[in-house]
Amino acid sequence: MSEKKKQEHPWRSSHRSAEILAVFTKHNFYSGGFSPEELRTTLEDLGPTYVKIGQIMSSRTDILPEAYCRELEKLRSNVKPLDAAEARAVIEAETGKKIEDIYSEFRDEPLGSASIAQAHYGVLKDGTQVVTKVQRPLIAEMVRQDFVLLKKLAAVVNVATEGDASSSMVDLKSVIEELEKVTEDELDFRVEADNTRTFRDLCIEDEHLVSCPRIIDELTTERILTQTFVDGYPLSKNDRIDADGIDRTEVGKLILDNYLHQVLDVGIFHGDPHQGNIMLSHGIPYWIDFGMIGHISEQNIGVIQEIVLALVEKSGEDLTNTILTMGITSGKINKQKLTEDLDGLIDRHVAVKDLSRLNMGALMTDLTALLATHHITMPGEFTMLVRSFVTIEGVLATFCPDLNVFDAMTRKMTERMRESFDLKQKFTSAMQELVATSRQATKIPSAVVGLLWNLAKGRMKIAFEMTGYEDLLERLAEMEKALILAIFASVLFVGSCTLCTTDIQPQVDGIPIVALIGFVLAAALALHTLLEFWKKK
Numbered sequence: 001m002s003e004k005k006k007q008e009h010p011w012r013s014s015h016r017s018a019e020i021l022a023v024f025t026k027h028n029f030y031s032g033g034f035s036p037e038e039l040r041t042t043l044e045d046l047g048p049t050y051v052k053i054g055q056i057m058s059s060r061t062d063i064l065p066e067a068y069c070r071e072l073e074k075l076r077s078n079v080k081p082l083d084a085a086e087a088r089a090v091i092e093a094e095t096g097k098k099i100e101d102i103y104s105e106f107r108d109e110p111l112g113s114a115s116i117a118q119a120h121y122g123v124l125k126d127g128t129q130v131v132t133k134v135q136r137p138l139i140a141e142m143v144r145q146d147f148v149l150l151k152k153l154a155a156v157v158n159v160a161t162e163g164d165a166s167s168s169m170v171d172l173k174s175v176i177e178e179l180e181k182v183t184e185d186e187l188d189f190r191v192e193a194d195n196t197r198t199f200r201d202l203c204i205e206d207e208h209l210v211s212c213p214r215i216i217d218e219l220t221t222e223r224i225l226t227q228t229f230v231d232g233y234p235l236s237k238n239d240r241i242d243a244d245g246i247d248r249t250e251v252g253k254l255i256l257d258n259y260l261h262q263v264l265d266v267g268i269f270h271g272d273p274h275q276g277n278i279m280l281s282h283g284i285p286y287w288i289d290f291g292m293i294g295h296i297s298e299q300n301i302g303v304i305q306e307i308v309l310a311l312v313e314k315s316g317e318d319l320t321n322t323i324l325t326m327g328i329t330s331g332k333i334n335k336q337k338l339t340e341d342l343d344g345l346i347d348r349h350v351a352v353k354d355l356s357r358l359n360m361g362a363l364m365t366d367l368t369a370l371l372a373t374h375h376i377t378m379p380g381e382f383t384m385l386v387r388s389f390v391t392i393e394g395v396l397a398t399f400c401p402d403l404n405v406f407d408a409m410t411r412k413m414t415e416r417m418r419e420s421f422d423l424k425q426k427f428t429s430a431m432q433e434l435v436a437t438s439r440q441a442t443k444i445p446s447a448v449v450g451l452l453w454n455l456a457k458g459r460m461k462i463a464f465e466m467t468g469y470e471d472l473l474e475r476l477a478e479m480e481k482a483l484i485l486a487i488f489a490s491v492l493f494v495g496s497c498t499l500c501t502t503d504i505q506p507q508v509d510g511i512p513i514v515a516l517i518g519f520v521l522a523a524a525l526a527l528h529t530l531l532e533f534w535k536k537k
Helices: 003-008 016-026 036-046 048-057 066-076 084-095 139-156 172-186 189-203 238-243 248-266 298-312 316-326 335-351 360-373 380-399 405-420 423-441 444-457 470-499 513-536
Strands: 103-106 117-124 129-135 224-228 268-270 278-281 284-287 293-295
Touching (some): 016 036, 048 066, 048 139, 048 172, 084 224, 139 172, 189 224, 189 248, 189 293, 293 380, 298 380, 298 405, 335 360, 360 405
Antiparallel strands (some): 117 129
């Protein structure tokens, strides 16, 4: 490689680690950790890889304090655009065609430029308006190399939270490893293309209400992604929204209904639904940018329903039981203390407020933090859902303040439970359980006889070694005898009932004689037991 190339891409040099360390030293990482502003400026100085990391971290309130996330949001603004000639070269290299053979119009001025890629508007030969996202040359190798170095340096770098830096430090190595996994997917545009196709196929019910772009397969590779152009503007453009006379309430309901459909009906949801990723085109909301989509299992959808029901019923105990079926514990759980803390959480967010004004995002964030103090970790899919939910609720609170997410969620869950309730199926299941129970009941007599036989033969003993409690032990022995007789009477009764369902001969008035004998013996044993108990009382 030429000297010029080495200068253009210093990450290839053996001095890259020294350069990174020099930047950290410049920002005094060793003097108690980074402040929020220092962290942002450090990432900017380190280059595109770190800017991308900062952008991802800006939405990760579960692993970084809120003050840091707010500061890192500033990294979402456009970065220096890639030279148009380089962008064209990437497209031609990936497709094997000249730009003129692909597009009837291709605009060199990018629609937007980010740390890993930038987007260009174009019109295909068949007249289809598209957006082609072009990955920066050599950025993938650069990112991977930087992550290798970052993980080595992470052992000596700490990020201090607000307050006493020594009392609360973020495990930066773990953060970097998780971000590496996310970024690796974003480096392969085929992953985003697959996400977009999946989302469109499963989550878009009516394109006239809510939609998303289509992928142009023949112009999508690991390094370029081409999709249909959305002629609109992001949800954050309040001036355009007001000028177009958009009905905020109606659009807000469409977005929320579709989001709840994603989560509760499909189990696939947009992983980063911030304002910039929701466009309005001719009054129709469009979801864009599917670098991250979340998945949630049908079982955990049911758990979410149980959590919401526990909140509605203001039951900390029900909430505790539900969470323990879903969470992963890393130590012994004090269930009573957990229930008390969850009752307190409900008091703060639910019990003292009108449910129609409940801030579900804040509640879920506090719930996640509370569970962490009890050493309970929720599944990754749930953590991602909480982040996504907090984001969409914040977007809708700004766009349409009168729209309540919790109300819509409870209505959706009620509708879902009603649709899934099949009376015929429930009745069939109940009858199957009854038959299974009857079959098991026929085995009880022989099991009890075996138990009594073992007791009689001394093969099964209940031994107590106690002194000074002779009277009590005698009474316990009498109670044991009475209990055995009562069990035997119950077995005879249940067995006789089961025999009544058979055609065993001979019968009297349709009842097998052997069953009648069983009923008589059961009644005699029960009467005898009651008389003995009454005498000893």
